[in-house]
């Protein structure tokens with residue numbers, strides 16, 4: 559099938575590349591000429607495991623092209639909109655990028671084209687886009703909502719092996735075309751759920767808010783474990799083995815970040831308000847998350863009392879492992895808190911340092927307060943504590959002797975519960991994790 563994908567971010571690029579890999583003829587379009595140039599050179603502008611290799615293979619086989627022009631939309635049967643829908647100041651989803659893209663599509667598409675909204679959009683958006691496009695073209699077209707559930711860091715795998723595909727539609731022609739497009743990805747029996755556009759739009763937000771709620775729930779239980787003396791790792795295993803609860807998304811940490819959960823939680827709360835209700839559970843999820851982002855800072859403060867003149871070393875600044883994405887990462891909140899309290903922050907991340915450095919240089923006082931390192935041990939020299947922020951594999955079995963030699967004081971603040979308490983204590987550290995009592999060697 560001839561496919562155009564509008565927007566070559568994490569979702570558009572992965573979707574376009576994977577559609578090409580399963581045999582479709584794909585053109586990815588972006589308004590950013592720098593991104594398109596990088597892609598035409600066979601490089602990925604984002605770090606996503608496995609993506610660059612797939613990209614190169616499909617460019618070579620001529621199934622995958624990139625452009626800043628909307629020309630290819632003229633011959634496309636399906637046109638995927640995968641542009642950003644970030645938070646507006648009031649928490650609602652900003653649909654300006656989507657509307658701009660839809661207007662460009664309206665100008666170029668052929669009669670009978672299928673416009674597929676892949677961006678995460680509030681309930682009712684498909685109908686709004688249908689009206690907008692109708693006012694700007696005489697051509698007939700179909701509208702589909704096809705929310706994306708991939709996770710950064712495992713995006714290619716998630717796309718190629720989806721738990722399910724959700725298709726919102728209002729006519730059989732579009733439904734059949736989507737079934738044909740996705741057929742190679744659902745051979746193992748993973749279902750395609752056909753539903754109304756409104757239900758598909760709601761499904762995406764409900765899924766993200768449920769997952770975010772699971773994380774806030776375990777983070778709150780972790781806080782209680784801290785106070786009551788239980789160990790959250792033991793409790794997590796104890797409850798996660800119940801299939802009704804499930805062991806996924808039960809890891810306590812520094813609070814959820816990323817480009818999706820924070821904005822989607824806000825957007826669903828906004829939709830609820832528009833419909834005259836309050837989503838009490840989802841509001842609590844967000845409130846707990848805001849507190850959680852500062853939990854380890856509080857632990858550092860209660861350990862040191864005063865951190866003026868001290869330096870802390872972050873291992874990891876990405877919002878999760880295996881990505882270079884720093885959108886809404888808890889490392890930003892932690893760095894701001896520490897710098898505001900008079901401390902400095904050294905940081906090392908295998909992939910996200912460029913993005914973090916750029917961000918820090920745009921925030922008042924943060925450029926001077928933070929320093930990038932390209933080696934995890936060098937970042938520790940003369941520092942007053944190691945703070946793990948991201949669960950990159952290379953942080954999971956470090957040389958504890960090396961850490962101790964580099965640090966001014968042997969103390970680890972482990973926001974991701976990467977280490978076994980006994981092992982760290984035996985190695986002579988004071989150790990603070992999430993959901994475990996303060997431990998001193």
Ligand SMILES: NC(=O)c1ccc[n+]([C@@H]2O[C@H](COP(=O)([O-])OP(=O)(O)OC[C@H]3O[C@@H](n4cnc5c(N)ncnc54)[C@H](O)[C@@H]3O)[C@@H](O)[C@H]2O)c1
Nearest residue numbers: 565566567568569588589590641642643655659677678706
């Ligand atoms: N990042 C994820 O893991 C993820 C997963 C599932 C769903 N989503 C949703 O998918 C959507 C896209 O997210 P993302 O993280 O890929 O965004 P992104 O910010 O990484 O990429 C968006 C891209 O769209 C381009 N763009 C903007 N306006 C354009 C236009 N008029 N024409 C062509 N290109 C244009 C931008 O230049 C940018 O490259 C969002 O709605 C998001 O909520 C994201």
Ligand SMILES: O=c1ccn([C@@H]2O[C@H](COP(=O)(O)OP(=O)(O)O[C@H]3O[C@H](CO)[C@@H](O)[C@H](O)[C@H]3O)[C@@H](O)[C@H]2O)c(=O)[nH]1
Nearest residue numbers: 706707708709710773807808809811814815816818877878
């Ligand atoms: O047990 C867990 C799982 C995740 N997280 C944190 O939650 C955030 C989000 O992680 P994850 O969901 O793995 O990454 P995303 O790429 O943001 O993916 C989410 O958001 C996407 C965009 O909507 C959806 O498509 C995915 O299904 C959904 O998992 C990160 O800060 C994680 O560190 C935890 O703290 N504990």
